[in-house]
Amino acid sequence: MSSQFGLMRQRRFAPFFLTQFFGAFNDNLFKNALVVLITFDAARYTTLAPGVLVNLAAGIFILPFFLFSATAGQLADKYEKSHLMRLIKLMEIGVMGLGAAAYALDSLWLLLATLFFMGLQSSIFGPVKYAILPQHLAETELVGGNALVESGTFVAILLGTIAGGVMIALSGGAVWVSSAALVVALAGYLASRGIPDAPAADPGLRVSWNPITETWRTIGFTRGNRTVFLSILGISWFWFYGALFLSQFPGYARDALGGDEHAVTLLLAVFSVGIGVGSLLCEKLSGKHVEIGLVPFGAIGLTVFALDLWWASPAAAPGVNLPIGTVLAEPATWRALADLVMIGVFGGFFIVPLYALIQSRSEASHRSRIIAGNNILNALFMVVAALLGAGLLAAGVSIAQLILITAVLNAAVAIYIFTLVPEFLLRFLVWMLVHTVYRLEVEGDDHVPEAGPALVVANHVSFVDALVIMAACRRPIRFVMDHRIFRWPILSFAFRTSGAIPIASAKEDPAMMARAFAQVAEALDAGEVVGLFPEGQITADGELAPFRPGVARILERNPVPVVPMALRGLWGSFFSRKDGKAMTKPLRRGIFNRIALVAGAPVPAGAATPEALQARVAALRGESR
Structure with a gap:
């Protein structure tokens, strides 16, 4: 096979890719439509401030990852994965049907309940999504397969976010969003029917339904292999880093670039493109093997370009909401966009090898539970990132200063992880030798x-x-x-x-x-x-x-x-x-x-x-x- 794109023509990968792509698209279609709705029309539903509602919605979506990821990991290890995926996609159709009813009844609390069930469905899907790849791909295809999944996910996030914001703003927006979500959920189910069988890793496993004890036990699985556990911490750190950045896009577009909501979409677009490009380049740069030497390379880029973004960030006049054409006429905007693209590219270098390493070095009998533990820690780190960002901004830290803090923290965390696992730095030195x-x-x-x-x-x-x-x-x-x-x-x-x-x-x-x-x-x-x-x-x-x-x-x-x-x-x-x-x-x-x-x-x-x-x-x- 000449490149990772050849996987898109094969049944062992293409139906799975489309299934996860439609799922990521739907999550963000519904979430962003709801965020836009409660941001601009919250008074119709409640006396709570829009900002409080937006953060409440984010918390409701992420809560199931804490409560049900451990159970999801057990299910993914116990049962055949393609059948499990089809059941999850049927569940998505039901959840989107509930969302359509919530929009039809104009019930905010039913909409928030739908958001919770979306988080539940995503938390169950996560361990299956990553654990199935090593069963259908050779070791030499893992990097390319993960690269396609990561780039496709960020493209789906971008398209879903844009579609949700655009549709809900149309006349009869609730009908548009409901219809689109149901159609996409159905498309995801149809795609899932083409996924080949992936036998159960541990069919004799007895499922524990206690979320607290099983969550602790699942995290224990991640600690069984030191390199795998530190790789999971690295992935969780990336989502911490990414959550801090993504949450600042609206404020950065307004306060630094002086733009309107279209500038926010532009920032998200260039960041997503960067992630996609970096992810797809991983296969070529790694020689189709799991090349963890790219991880330090990615960490360096995440720090360097974040520092440049802080250094180059302009300060817009208060209350200015310039059209996107005017914003793009400023040279400072292009430098900021270039930094965001490169942050995305190096983010791809950082994240793809870590996912591939976890898949290749985890014990097959409990790989899904290890990935479930990864999802739990990812969610925890994102919550901490949201709390830290909110706290620093409330304390008077500017968005540019928050970017600086993120860059410095990234350097410190990277040095700490690579000191604990010198193998990362060794592979980086070797990789640099044979590529420079x-x-x-x-x-x-x-x-x-x-x-x-x-x-x-x-x-x-x-x-x-x-x-x-x-x-x-x-x-x-x-x-x-x-x-x-x-x-x-x-x-x-x-x-x-x-x-x-x-x-x-x-x-x-x-x-x-x-x-x-x-x-x-x-x-x-x-x-x-x-x-x-x-x-x-x-x-x-x-x-x-x-x-x-x-x-x-x-x-x-x-x-x-x-x-x-x-x-x-x-x-x-x-x-x-x-x-x-x-x-x-x-x-x-x-x-x-x-x-x-x-x-x-x-x-x-x-x-x-x-x-x-x-x-x-x-x-x-x-x-x-």
Whole structure:
């Protein structure tokens, strides 16, 4: 498959995509129509202030995520998911029918009840939505599939928000909104009928209906895998960040740009486009694998462009409501729009790999409950964001200052998370290497087993060989390397973080050599992948040196499959020893030099002699060095 868009032509993805797209559209169609109605016509229903009603509506919609997400996660693990989706879409038709009755009866409280049931339906749909993807998509398609889902969701939010605001303002707006919501709900149900079966992960699960105890237990599931839990916190932080930004759009459009309601729509549109573009770029930038190195990259962009938005924010004259054409005539507006687009793009880089990581690293038997826990924490963070934003604005903080606070908080939270999980920063450094210094082509990386122990052997051309191989492979690899290279100041962080194993010769330090072989055995016993450069040193002439007997010693203790690999194109690079010491001459062969990694089929331990492996690596390398 050439790109993620090919999924849109396949039954295992397209009906699901349309189902979730129509659902997101409908949520925002109904919500925004109701917000507009109570903002401009609240006096017809109640003496409560419009602002109070708007916040009450937001709270009513999000409340079911706290109450029912845990139960929803259990249901998604217990039952076949495509059937469950169809039932949820039938429920949506009923909810929209209730909404039509509420509009016909002109009952505010029935409208708010409809909003609650919409939140209930969405909270049940969430765990199924993300848990079904790993069942229908290959690992190499997860990033692309999540990118399409995230970009499609934000487009649906944008279109639904615009449609709700426009329809409710028309003559007979309630009829328009009711009719459209019912039609879209029906379209979502019809789309759901095409979703292929997704077998239950844990059909024997006994569902607990106590929302309090089960919510606590569900959050406990998220803590079972530390990296998954911190990824969930990262996603929740993104929704905190996004909720703070989105809630300020009306005030920013009015106070900073001097615009009217059309300016608000413009801000939402450019932000949504940015999220969509960033999400779709993830597949290309990650090489179709779950590339968590994009997460720090996204965090940097979220901070940098938020800081620029604060710095560049103009101050409009009080009470001015300029038409959109006049607003767009101001250069400051275009800078603000560019910042919002880039915040959206880097938001896509941040969020898509995290969702894919949760799906790929969660236990299949309770993946839905982990995603339900994610939804609970997301909702909690959004509520805190709303309270913080309201509190700071009430204390006299300007919207521009609130944007500054958000940018600084984002930097602090990102540093904290990446300190707790150095794997994110390691992957970022590796990703930057192969995307700024080299253009890496990978062939045969699927020969590395998806699970279980294995030994990877490759030719040794430069100081960055291990980083290039780590960038190309899906699984973490613990490399055995010369202790002097292991201690290089620039590269030591990457090597230490990846669990590299320093080694010395028996003549130089026999104790270190013994420790290294013991660590290799422990890693293979634990089912990890260990990498080795059997030549024992970086080539000084570009040729392949004889493989040393260390690989035989390893296989004698742990008879695991051996994956031969060959690096091409690194000889003559800045990090190689061509024409003298490495990294002592100007960059050679230019930025974005094309390199390649070619992997061969695994060799059984019994046939993996040093001579046989050298011949396999030489054949894979070919004439290229």
